[in-house]
Amino acid sequence: MTPSFRVEPKHWTLIAALIIAAYACYLLIEPYIGAIVLAFIVSLLFFPVHKRIEEKIGQRPNTASVLSCVLITFIIIIPLTVVAGAIIEQGVSFFTQSYEWLNNGGAKQLLNNPQIQSALHFLNQWLPFDLIDPQETIKKLASWMSSFSGQMLEFSSKVLGDVTDFFITFMLMLFVLFFLLRDHDNIIQTLRHVIPLSRSQEDQLLDEVEKVAKSAVLGSFLTALAQGAAGGLAMWAVGLPALFWGTMMAFASFIPVVGTALIWLPTVLYLAVTGEWQWALGLLAWSVVVVGSIDNLLRPFLMQGNSGMNTLLIFFSLLGGLHLFGLMGLIYGPIIFSITLVLFRMYELEFEHFLDRQDNA
Numbered sequence: 160m161t162p163s164f165r166v167e168p169k170h171w172t173l174i175a176a177l178i179i180a181a182y183a184c185y186l187l188i189e190p191y192i193g194a195i196v197l198a199f200i201v202s203l204l205f206f207p208v209h210k211r212i213e214e215k216i217g218q219r220p221n222t223a224s225v226l227s228c229v230l231i232t233f234i235i236i237i238p239l240t241v242v243a244g245a246i247i248e249q250g251v252s253f254f255t256q257s258y259e260w261l262n263n264g265g266a267k268q269l270l271n272n273p274q275i276q277s278a279l280h281f282l283n284q285w286l287p288f289d290l291i292d293p294q295e296t297i298k299k300l301a302s303w304m305s306s307f308s309g310q311m312l313e314f315s316s317k318v319l320g321d322v323t324d325f326f327i328t329f330m331l332m333l334f335v336l337f338f339l340l341r342d343h344d345n346i347i348q349t350l351r352h353v354i355p356l357s358r359s360q361e362d363q364l365l366d367e368v369e370k371v372a373k374s375a376v377l378g379s380f381l382t383a384l385a386q387g388a389a390g391g392l393a394m395w396a397v398g399l400p401a402l403f404w405g406t407m408m409a410f411a412s413f414i415p416v417v418g419t420a421l422i423w424l425p426t427v428l429y430l431a432v433t434g435e436w437q438w439a440l441g442l443l444a445w446s447v448v449v450v451g452s453i454d455n456l457l458r459p460f461l462m463q464g465n466s467g468m469n470t471l472l473i474f475f476s477l478l479g480g481l482h483l484f485g486l487m488g489l490i491y492g493p494i495i496f497s498i499t500l501v502l503f504r505m506y507e508l509e510f511e512h513f514l515d516r517q518d519n520a
Contacts, residue, residue, distance in 0.1 A: 193487050194328045198335035200372050200490060202343070205231060209340050224341040228333045236329070356505075364501055371497040372490065379477070379489040382458040383409040386419055386450050393423070393445045397430060397438045412454065413481070413489065419450050472496055 188195065202209075205227060212230075213223040339346065351361050391405020404426075408419045423446040430439035458473075473493065480492020507514065 191331060194331040195335050196487060196490065197328075198332045198339055200376055201231065201332070202336055202339040203369055203372055204376065206340065206343065220341045224337045227340055228337055231336070232333065360505055363505070364498070367497050367501045368494060371493050375490045375493040378458050378473075378493075379413065382454060383412040385453045385457060386412045389450050389453060390419055390423060390446070393442050393450075394426070397426070397435070397442055399426070408450070413486065418454060419446065423450065472500075 208230075209223060209227040212226050213220065216223055216226070347365070350365065351358070354361050354364070356364065387405045387409025390408035391401040394404040394408075395401030404422060408422045411417070411419050411421045414421065423442060427439050427443045427446070430436075430442060476492035476496040477489055478492075480488025480490070480495075482488070484491045
């Protein structure tokens with residue numbers, strides 16, 4: 160019979176020192192935690208492909224990891240560069256045309272539309288706002304558009320900085336990914352050894368983290384991709400730059416509650432006030448039925464997976480994750496919730512007899 164482990168004061172000292180040292184290590188890597196987490200997620204998603212590469216070239220783990228990182232670079236960087244260039248081109252073209260339309264009297268003609276005049280009269284009569292003066296509105300639009308070029312220069316500088324940060328983060332992610340792929344088995348074995356749980360509990364915890372990490376990526380980013388594609392198709396149908404506005408809808412899909420309506424609702428109103436009622440109704444129906452259904456059906460389906468989280472928990476994990484951690488919170492939030500649920504189930508099993516006795520007391 161295996162003797163029971165007796166905790167001594169020196170053990171508590173060692174655990175306290177380990178916690179302090181672990182926290183100090185976290186402070187050291189905290190600026191780079193996003194790249195590390197991304198490398199962890201990519202390694203989970205790409206590991207089956209990496210294993211096939213490793214089997215093809217034989218027992219050369221370094222070479223296999225380098226080939227996997229090169230393949231991931233080509234999969235991510237080249238399409239992203241091409242798409243980003245097309246998005247910038249369409250965006251610049253759209254705003255240039257908008258500026259020309261405003262200067263050529265398009266806004267004045269639009270505001271002189273009888274339907275717009277009727278709507279403005281209703282607003283001025285019944286709503287507790289200051290009177291809406293069409294001419295003043297046109298002047299404000301012109302003033303905003305005249306300062307738009309300066310804002311675009313600032314935006315371009317920010318984008319350039321963001322692109323530089325992205326490439327630095329991506330290179331760091333590849334560096335971490337190389338070791339995660341090469342030493343995958345050793346890392347898992349070490350984690351199993353140092354976690355003071357039974358083998359079944361370790362399996363349950365590690366499997367849950369892997370499943371939820373995958374489902375968080377699939378649920379958030381595939382849903383955004385699908386909504387962006389569906390929205391871009393609708394924008395192309397109504398004559399707007401499809402790639403630019405589809406991308407904007409994909410980013411908007413990450414915003415809780417409002418989501419893609421932030422993009423398609425103003426477009427519907429614009430089509431309606433310009434007399435394009437058929438296109439406005441068509442875009443409204445498509446956005447509500449198709450784009451909305453993608454968010455309501457696909458995201459919960461992909462996010463839930465095998466994690467056991469219902470739609471309410473998924474919603475708050477995403478909302479809270481975005482609030483605390485930004486975009487990476489779409490991954491952090493579900494993982495934190497899922498680990499909590501797994502630990503709660505372990506607690507129920509470990510204290511099953513005590514809990515049953517309490518229920519019957």
